[in-house]
Amino acid sequence: MDNAINFKFILVGEYKVGKTSYVKAMMKQAVDEQYKATVGADMTFVTKEISGHPVKINLWDIAGQLKYVSMRSTFYRSASAAIIMHSLAPEDMSTAAAEIKGFVDSIRTETAVELNDGTEDKIPIFVVGNKSDLQLADGPTPQELELQEQLAEHGIAGYYKTSALTMDNIDESFDRMAEFVFEYYAANDLLDLQDDTGIIDIRQPASKSGAGCLGILGLRKRN
Numbered sequence: 001m002d003n004a005i006n007f008k009f010i011l012v013g014e015y016k017v018g019k020t021s022y023v024k025a026m027m028k029q030a031v032d033e034q035y036k037a038t039v040g041a042d043m044t045f046v047t048k049e050i051s052g053h054p055v056k057i058n059l060w061d062i063a064g065q066l067k068y069v070s071m072r073s074t075f076y077r078s079a080s081a082a083i084i085m086h087s088l089a090p091e092d093m094s095t096a097a098a099e100i101k102g103f104v105d106s107i108r109t110e111t112a113v114e115l116n117d118g119t120e121d122k123i124p125i126f127v128v129g130n131k132s133d134l135q136l137a138d139g140p141t142p143q144e145l146e147l148q149e150q151l152a153e154h155g156i157a158g159y160y161k162t163s164a165l166t167m168d169n170i171d172e173s174f175d176r177m178a179e180f181v182f183e184y185y186a187a188n189d190l191l192d193l194q195d196d197t198g199i200i201d202i203r204q205p206a207s208k209s210g211a212g213c214l215g216i217l218g219l220r221k222r223n
């Protein structure tokens, strides 16, 4: 996968919504029934083939506990895409909209995509409602419908419901998001798919705060 196209995805959300469980389920690892808080952040490499191209995603699972709030945004820089997770458990739904808005605002502040014409655009942000197994069976609640309306206002690129516990929609949701991101950068002409030197030059999303533009992925320039 030396010539893979690299993306950095950040996975954020309040503590205990199931971010680490989602990553584990996707990586076919056992999901802990017992909650064990993430400390700081964990990074997982996910490799995929999209439209015939090898793609490597650095997936950053960022701790949701309050004590990590101040360091969270350092992980946002140079992200290609963001996933905001919330819990669909009925007792968590009243706070979901506010949580999501908070994350959208801070992600938008810290990230942007620099387009070829020098302008900036937004990175794709997705929302995943996890713990769908705890939802009541009788259709979407008014809270859920209201939430989905708000997502459209935030310019969310996609909304998925998953259960890390039952594995429902885990692979499908991640595949859809990865494909969307690939298509988004390809459509904006930010992927060099014609490269025959084995080096893929992917434009780094710019950071509005100035720092960390080269970030974890590094910018590989062609000679």
Ligand SMILES: Nc1nc2c(ncn2[C@@H]2O[C@H](COP(=O)(O)OP(=O)(O)OP(=O)(O)O)[C@@H](O)[C@H]2O)c(=O)[nH]1
Residues within 6 Å of the ligand: 013, 014, 015, 016, 017, 018, 019, 020, 021, 022, 031, 032, 033, 034, 035, 036, 037, 038, 039, 062, 063, 064, 065, 130, 131, 132, 133, 134, 162, 163, 164, 165, 166
């Ligand atoms: N019922 C149900 N429980 C889940 C699901 N996903 C995760 N859990 C449980 O929710 C708890 C928290 O899961 P984690 O994945 O550690 O949560 P997190 O979002 O990574 O939390 P932080 O690392 O503190 O930010 C654990 O007890 C999991 O077993 C799910 O889809 N359904």
Ligand SMILES: [Mg+2]
Residues within 6 Å of the ligand: 019, 020, 021, 036, 037, 038, 061, 063, 064
């Ligand atoms: Mg975690």
